[in-house]
Amino acid sequence: CKVDLAFLMDGSWSIGKRRFKIQKEFLAEVAQAISVGVAGPMMGIIQYDDPVTEINLKTYSNSREVKSAIDKIVQKGGLSNVKALYYINKHYFSDANGNRGGAPNVAVVLVDGWPTDKVEEASRLARESGINIFFVTIEGPDDNEKQNLVEANFVDKAVCRTNGFFSLPVASWFALRKAVQPLVKRVCDTDRLVCSKTCLNANDIAFVIDGSSSVGTGNFRTVLQFVANITREFEISDTDTRVGAVQYTYEQRLEFAFGQYNNKAELLNAIKHINYWSGGTSTGAAITYAAEQLFSKSKPNKRKIMIVITDGRSYDDVRAPALAVHRQVIAYSIGIAWAAPDELEYIATDPDKEHSFFVDEFDNLYKFVPKIIHNICQEFNSQPRN
Template sequence: MGIVVFTMKASVIEMFLVLLVTGIHSDKEMTRKIKRPKFTVPQINCDVKAGKIINPEFIVKCPAGCQDPKYHVYGTGVYASYSSVCGAAVHSGVLSNSGGKILVRKVAGQSGYKGSFSNGVQSLSLPRWRESFVVSENKPPKGVIYPSTLTYSSSKSPAARADLWSTTPYTSSRKSPSAKPGLQRQDSSSAAFQEPMGADVSLGFVPKEELSTQSLEPVSQGDPNCKVDLSFVIDGSSSIGKRRFRIQKQFLADIAQALDVGPAGPLMGVVQYGDNPATQFNLKTHMNSRDLKTAIEKISQRGGLSNVGRAISFVTKTFFSKANGNRGGAPNVAVVLVDGWPTDKVEEASRLARESGINIFFITVEAAVENEKRHVVEPNFANKAVCRTNSFYSINVQNWFSLHKTVQPLVKRVCDMDRLACSKTCLNSADIGFVIDGSSSVGTSNFRTVLQFVANLSKEFEISETDTRIGAVQYTYEQRLEFGFDKYSTKPDILNAIKRVGYWSGGTSTGAAIHYALEQLFKKSKPNKRKLMILITDGRSYDDVRIPAMAAHQKGVITYAIGVAWAAQDELEVIATHPARDHSFFVDEFDNLYKSVPRIIRNICAEFNAQPRN
């Protein structure tokens, strides 16, 4: 009996094992038969904005060529959803201009988006926007399934639809009944995307206010990192022809697009030249890039000769005025385009422009070949005209069809505030004449201290032929010109020249010294330069200082009187420009002269900044 029971138990166990093995094998067969659906990455165009795509997180494939400035990007790192998805990916460095796959994730709207130039793309600034997104490499988190088909805010396909409106998501509690599946996470953080309030995506219905691009176009105040007053001086001469003139206008439109134009950023006007120049529109006519592009399209060619020099003079005298929108605190930049070569001289006109604080850039297209050079009025005209002959301010383009390649390099240069060296400031716009007391009471040791004081002041200025220039006169009973304004044009040369000045010794005729400085030094000052006289003395003058000082003031020479030790305070106040408290200084001993340097510089700059820049 026991044997029978044992045999039955063995049979049951054997049967159970057979069923178990069969089941496991069957499960494996079913697993083999169930194929996971293949994930297809959706392809989008360069112009697709993130706000058009309903999905809160998705992977897409971008085509090549999305670096083009016509695909707007707003922000840096975090981008407003009004931006081109692929353009933002190139700007962030996640994608090259050859295209590829990227991961996009929607995030909350920002209170401000900062524009910047990166990886060949100029992104624009924006005060605020309702939704943002970030881009990263195509590395999806584990366990996340992304849609093979994207859900758009328009019923039309992204490739075929007209880009009539921008829709960005609001919070809503209802879902579209026929909305396509979005992101499906397999974790507890899964959340359904909520469609724009008041829009039925399934029917392709969008409220009337959403149909207006203008009403939803972000109104930028401009990129504050590129606050420049910009004049484009374009070639409208007959020699350029209609086709190349159209290319030039497209170039201007691309520049306007790449710049984030606005009252807090760059402003742009256009002057066209032929026989005579004319302003197409000034700095305050158009306050955003969109309006600028429309205005550029309407420009018609003037014809005539290529009188570039006349055009530059026109820009210097009239364009950068307060009435035309010049903001004073913003650097003045003039970009001159030339087809071939000018038919007049540009060097003198450009020099006056530079001395007025205008940064001159030249873009020359299709320069003269060897057998045409005899027609060029002024050889090497571009180097004579630009702000600096260091290749930063001049661009040569072989032909008009290559002009578009200079858009981004030029935008980067005109926005480089540190290298716009010709902008007029308190430190780069003066002719400064030092009038140094070399009388016997000073002594050799103290005279060296005075020269160190002169060097310390000079170091504070930007010295060059077109920036601040330095001259020096030493006086006793007699006067001696140590060096004039045109003698040295670099800071090291000026400092070495100051160091070499020899102590003279003698009496103290300060009045005669001021008269001498006016005749021998300041008569050779450039017309557009501020004239500053800095006189240093240690005693009362043997002659009258009133008449010479009055002559200096009447001739526009701003006079600073620095007294040491036994200098007469009342005399210093007569010499100094009114108000005397800002232009006269006194120290009790020579070793304390260095302490007055910061205050003198501060007063020079305060006075300069208080004056209109017209």
């Protein structure tokens, strides 16, 4: 269960000392159940209304230390004001606090009754920056109290709409202990933590690289630098973005598969060491090969992106293979020098102007990196993820 897990605990006066103590006991039991450790889950705590970090992610490296620190937490008071969600989004999951990058960020909000402020916008911003928001609501409002709600259906608005997976209603404070195991099971289910993904950590990206004779050794190095520059922008790990690469001439060669390199340094090193092949140009066959060798092994919750880089007209048909992959893959075409404009359009997903690029010289490839990243992110953010 490798997650970076933060709890927002309710420190408002309305819950009283006894229930605050029950909350601390619940957090101590969670720490015990997930087995905190540097190779697994790291756990931190923020107390709100006025958010204050009680425990950083990196402060304690085992459950016993976390439990001992929870014991010492003192109730701060205030309202049940969940503006702390803005705080975690801006400040908490930072490298300085011990955020590890390759581990999913999870925030569990404990609320007594209901929040005294609106949570929808703060939660949405947190989710869009990749934080998985869970709400544990204890003793929600009864029928008489519902008129006091600041935001009706606040839980539904705060979490990803996935059949109650991200919300856990608890009937009473004394039943809170029963929520430990169900909650731990959910926060550790990294395959389900897909709703709160960002454009930089949600993809399987395949580079299909022209290694034909017309490219030449020096230009091939420039292409590899371009591939590395795009890759560098993404968060790389087995649970984040994964990258694979195929080089082709008349034939095709799998350089590395998705998940073969699960950290950025190893991946960039593998790209750098791809050997130039030299030969003809069969781009259509290469697209089919990449679909079979890479995307057939793609994870179902990943966005599938293919980036084809070529400097000439293909000896075979690209249209049929491109149409076939468009059903499951977002395809980008990058043409250089003698690449054929009509083929670049066939390869690219519609609209072409967002997915197809052309440069006269290899040395100008680098200019497209920000545009490609921008387009990938814009497309991702326009898709409904609730």
